[in-house]
Amino acid sequence: MTARHRVALVILGFLAACSGSTGATTTSNDSDTTGTQGPTSSVAEPTTTVGATTTTVGATTTTATGPESSLEAPLEVGRTAVVGEWRLRVVSVSADGTEAVMTENEFNDPPGEGKQFFIANVEATYTGDESSTFWIDMSLKAVGDSNVAYEAFEASCGVIPEDINSSGETFPGGTINGNVCWSVNNADAASLVMIAEETLSFDGSRQFLSLDPTATPVEDTTSVEGGGNSAPSVPIGTSSSVGIWDITVVSVTPDGTDAVMSANEFNDPPGEGEQFFMANLGATFTGDESSTFWIDMSLKALGESNVAYEAFEASCGVIPDDINDAGETFPGGAVSGNVCWRIRSDDAASLVMIAEESFTLEGTRVFFSLTG
Numbered sequence: 001m002t003a004r005h006r007v008a009l010v011i012l013g014f015l016a017a018c019s020g021s022t023g024a025t026t027t028s029n030d031s032d033t034t035g036t037q038g039p040t041s042s043v044a045e046p047t048t049t050v051g052a053t054t055t056t057v058g059a060t061t062t063t064a065t066g067p068e069s070s071l072e073a074p075l076e077v078g079r080t081a082v083v084g085e086w087r088l089r090v091v092s093v094s095a096d097g098t099e100a101v102m103t104e105n106e107f108n109d110p111p112g113e114g115k116q117f118f119i120a121n122v123e124a125t126y127t128g129d130e131s132s133t134f135w136i137d138m139s140l141k142a143v144g145d146s147n148v149a150y151e152a153f154e155a156s157c158g159v160i161p162e163d164i165n166s167s168g169e170t171f172p173g174g175t176i177n178g179n180v181c182w183s184v185n186n187a188d189a190a191s192l193v194m195i196a197e198e199t200l201s202f203d204g205s206r207q208f209l210s211l212d213p214t215a216t217p218v219e220d221t222t223s224v225e226g227g228g229n230s231a232p233s234v235p236i237g238t239s240s241s242v243g244i245w246d247i248t249v250v251s252v253t254p255d256g257t258d259a260v261m262s263a264n265e266f267n268d269p270p271g272e273g274e275q276f277f278m279a280n281l282g283a284t285f286t287g288d289e290s291s292t293f294w295i296d297m298s299l300k301a302l303g304e305s306n307v308a309y310e311a312f313e314a315s316c317g318v319i320p321d322d323i324n325d326a327g328e329t330f331p332g333g334a335v336s337g338n339v340c341w342r343i344r345s346d347d348a349a350s351l352v353m354i355a356e357e358s359f360t361l362e363g364t365r366v367f368f369s370l371t372g
Contacts, residue, residue, distance in 0.1 A: 071143070074193045074208035078217030081207035084198040085128035086138060087222040088209075094119040095189045095213035097181060101157045108158035111183050117157045118142065118189055119181045120211055125222040126170040126306075135165035139199045140180050142211060144188025149195065157181035166313050173224055174306030189213070233352050233367040242366050243357040244287035245297060249368045253278040254348050256340060260316045267317035270342050276316045277301065277348060278340040279370055285329040294324035298358045299339050301370065303347025308354065316340035 069075045080089045094100065097119030102108055111117055120142075124134055143149045164178025184192065190213065197206035234240040239248045253259065256278030261267055270276055283293055301309040323337030343351065349371060356365035 069208040071193060071195075071208050074210040076218045077210050077212055077215040078220050079209070080220045080222050081196060081209055083196045083205070083207050084137060084201065085132065086124050086126055086134065087224065088122055088124040088138075088196060089220055089222055090194060090209050090211060090217070091121040091123050091177070092217055093121070093211050093213050097157070097160075101160050101181060104161045105159035111157075114186055115183050116186055116189060117181055118184045118192060118211070119157075119160065119179050120194060121162075121177070121179050122164050123175065123177045123222050124164070125175040125224055126172060127224055128172060131169050131171045131308075133169050134167050134176060137199060139195075139197050141195045142182045142184065142192045143195060144184065144191040144193070146185060146188050150182040150184055150188075152180075152182075155182040155184065157183055168300065168308035168310040168313060170308070171302065171306040175223055176307055233369040235369050236372065240366050240368070241286070242355045243296060243360070243364075244285065244291065245293065246284045246286055247297075247355055247366075247368070248282045249353065249370065250280045250282050250336070252280070252370050252372075256316070256319075256338075260319050260340060263320045264318035270316075273345055274342055275345050275348065276340055277343045277351060277370070278316070278319065278338050279353060280321075280336070280338050281323050282334065282336045283323070284334045285331060287331060290328050290330045292328050293326050293335055296358055298356050300354045301341045301343060301351050302354055302367075303343065303352075304350040305344060305347050309341040309343055311341075314341040314343065316342050 067075060067079070067081070069081065075081055075089075077090050077093065080087050095118055096116045098111055098117045100119065101117045102110060122140075124138075126132060126134075139152065141149045141151050142155075160179055160181045162178045164176060164180055167176040167178060170176060180194075182192075192211040194209045194211050195206055196209060234249070236249045236252065239246050241247075254275070254277055256276045257270060259278065260276045261269060283297075285291060285293075299311060301314070303309075319338055319340045321337045323335060323339060326335035326337060329335055339353075351370040353368040353370055354365055355368060
């Protein structure tokens with residue numbers, strides 16, 4: 001189960017608990033820069049600290065005050081808005097993205113009669129103190145002259161190219177970019193406005209961003225400046241406890257592309273500016289009964305971009321000696337094997353592995369160095 005699925009279960013439980021009370025009605029168009037902080041992540045001190053190194057994992061930032069907006073006066077295309085702990089802007093729009101969506105996945109259904117797929121490319125930077133995930137924090141909908149909003153699920157386009165909701169956990173100063181898409185009435189396409197608001201905030205704060213397909217985007221940026229925020233990382237070759245497992249990064253292969261491509265002829269090669277980064281792990285089970293490594297453990301990677309590479313979204317495909325193929329393990333049993341992430345090449349020199357238990361809400365995690 002990925003981090004996304006785990007948090008989704010928590011959110012669904014929260015919403016179910018609140019279903020008996022009346023939700024807040026949004027009546028204000030004013031921008032509010034104080035939002036509910038996203039999921040937090042604390043760093044667990046390594047049990048083995050000899051020769052520990054320090055790895056910079058983010059930037060300390062301060063949430064800026066954004067411009068005000070309203071449905072009648074939305075921010076120009078390209079202009080940056082502040083919503084909670086995120087700065088976001090619409091980079092570009094494609095009023096009729098039907099061909100792009102249908103090409104992305106052969107099982108997508110075409111838009112219904114009188115409808116079209118409207119795509120907006122969005123850039124977002126996280127400005128909080130800990131870390132969070134965009135799709136968990138942010139609700140994006142669109143509304144046109146019909147004055148009836150297009151919601152994320154009800155107006156879904158299906159599987160879309162470069163979905164921003166596939167972005168991984170984002171740390172302070174990290175910037176993501178991707179698309180959102182709504183199936184809209186043809187008559188609304190020229191007048192759409194995007195409404196951005198925090199998913200779990202009830203203070204009524206929201207921002208309105210123009211989706212005018214004829215507008216020339218304003219030159220702007222969501223990036224922020226800030227100092228380094230460091231956390232201890234366990235050196236290669238040193239063991240540390242993560243829950244009921246003792247884990248060691250034995251070795252790394254910064255560019256494992258040849259090994260991965262040789263493992264399975266159906267693997268797709270990394271994209272331009274990307275590479276397959278492989279780490280060999282050893283893990284010993286220290287629990288009282290038995291368990292399975294891949295069920296217990298969530299492993300992701302993080303570099304200077306401050307956007308985590310998640311297990312599935314950044315998968316390399318079929319890899320040699322996959323540690324997730326290890327079977328049920330009993331007390332004292334040791335397993336070993338590889339993990340792999342498809343990363344941006346400019347992150348390779350700064351990569352760390354984040355290991356945490358899959359089924360815990362305590363937020364404990366350990367950072368392992370993936371550089372020499």
